[in-house]
Amino acid sequence: MDDHARYRQRSLWLDGALAEFTPRPQLTGDVDVDVAVVGGGYTGLWTAYALAIRDPGIRIAVVEAETVGYGASGRNGGFVSAGIAGEARVYERSHGKDGIVRAERAMIDGVGWIGDVVASEAIDCGWTRGGAYRVATSVPQLARAKAGIEAKRARGYTADDAWFVTAAEIDAEVRVAGVLGGTYTPHCARVDPARLARGLAEACERRGVVIFEQSPVTSIAAETVRCGRGSMRADIVVRATEAFTTRLPGESRSYLPIASHMLATEPLSQEAWDEIGWRGCAPVADQSYQFVYAQRTPDGRIALGGRGLTYRRGGAIREQDELQPAIHARLEQALRRLFPAASGAAISHRWGCYFAAPRDWSMGVDFDRASGLARAGGYSGHGVVASSLAGRTLADLVTGTESELTGLPWVGHRSRRWEAEPLRFVATRTIAAVAASADAAEDRTNRTAQRIRFVRRWLPGR
CATH class of the missing domain: 3.30.9.10 (D-Amino Acid Oxidase, subunit A, domain 2)
Incomplete structure (x- = not known):
């Protein structure tokens, strides 16, 4: 079975979205960029999109192991729903009740933010906000x-x-x-999730983001992303690999x-x-x-x-x-x-x-300026809106922009590792x-x- 047929079998959504399919180039040789994003799902694409909007001159590349939207971004239930991706009791310990209230409101506002992008970028994904x-x-x-x-x-x-x-x-x-x-x-919309992911990828490309497909990453380190046939050097490296994080060296118990x-x-x-x-x-x-x-x-x-x-x-x-x-x-x-x-x-x-x-069912967003390493994930199946918040938050953290998003309780949150x-x-x-x-x-x-x-x-x- 060729990759096209295999990708279409992954879900109803991918079957329709990939009826016509031409894979993007693989990463070959050495590439220099300002920001390297690992993962072509919602988190990686929203991060790239938000960064490109924030700083149109920044050089951004996304590297994806299969094809854009291959993972949960192209196979989920299509609920663009509010509600924090995590446990209130976990976030409340570090940020108090006010932190929870701000987090819930950010998720509510996030539904509308995605709808605005769908409209402004003319993404054909069946968006209907009916609650x-x-x-x-x-x-x-x-x-x-x-x-x-x-x-x-x-x-x-x-x-x-x-x-x-x-x-x-x-x-x-x-x-x-x-x-x-x-x-x-009322804070929910219905979408075709694969068409949303692939439409978002095209919106990124219109803003100069380069996307490499069918390029599995073998290692992520400060300033370097390595694949089988090439590598990227970048000041900032964003890990947006969600469940597939566990395939990376040393990460098997992260999620x-x-x-x-x-x-x-x-x-x-x-x-x-x-x-x-x-x-x-x-x-x-x-x-x-x-x-x-x-x-x-x-x-x-x-x-x-x-x-x-x-x-x-x-x-x-x-x-x-x-x-x-x-x-x-x-x-x-x-x-x-x-x-x-x-x-x-x-x-x-x-x-x-x-x-x-994650071990505490609570998402995390983190950026270490000293190493240039950033990460986001752990949405526990509630990632359509949470991933867009994470991407916008990472864009603010990377560009040094203080915002309401950078003060939300999942910023800097690290869950303990799962048991052996x-x-x-x-x-x-x-x-x-x-x-x-x-x-x-x-x-x-x-x-x-x-x-x-x-x-x-x-x-x-x-």
Whole structure:
């Protein structure tokens, strides 16, 4: 199989975005730039874009191991959503409650910032800002939805940022079977994530950024990035490799590279959409511990993900692990249950993608001026907006620009390293098993599963 076919198989989004594909040049020989960015996903591209806007004269190059958007940036759920990529309790220890409030507001503002770039750069990515729903289909889920609103109020959300909605109010927008109520926030948009990534890459190139593809990096050091067939010398080196960081020397315990999984239906008939509604295209997620999330795609499908994660012992990242029959079967069951009108639709795509989970589930952005080394990542699956904030923050740090972004609590944050194997493998399997059994118990009894308290502290926040 050639690379073009392999890339298109990675997700519904990449299949469409790469229908016509010409790879960018590989990095060969020695190249001198001012800033070298390692990673052609959202973090690397937003960093390059923000730097090029900040200083049009700066020489910037991005080097990508595969093709732009190959990783999670081209395979995620397409939720451009607010909400900090991390644990409030972690950031509060260093920055207090005010730091959390500022972080939440920065994420809210970040949704609009991305929308402005999409409009100004004419990026064709299906951008629709219709907000988002979190729906409850059981009494315990309903209680968590209400508790979630109270928690957001404590972190600075106002009555205009998120609120409780009834089953009838949800039904007026999108008909989800068995819904009892939920929450709504206007701070979310739907996109085709691969088209956003590739459109952003083209916007970077229009501003003079050079992008090398199919050039795996073998080492990153101060002033030097080495690939198999060439190298870059730069005053500033930005590591924007997210889950793939664990493949670099000495970084295997920096993150857990965890695979999340999705599927998509064929385009639905007009009759099915008349029954489902969903004209505003507001993405939907439920309140399970192993939750489900879904969007109405720009070409009239339902794309749905969740219901379990995959971690391979030793943190291996393998394309064959992206397809998980058991998890994809649970996703198909969830699709048929939540959207009965789609029960006859064929599943056209099944895929997975890896995200980086730090030990405390909290992202970090860092720049050491003495060495010229910068890094950002650890979004725990919530990186569409967080990566744009990280890229803009790195641009401010690199150019020495003081801003509200450089004072946010993830700047300078470093998570402790994960435990050695086999402890982390056993722990991840145990936590996942307890979460799955808690969901099953709540579905069966309609009462909160008390067993979840044993693993709650290790579950990522939502």
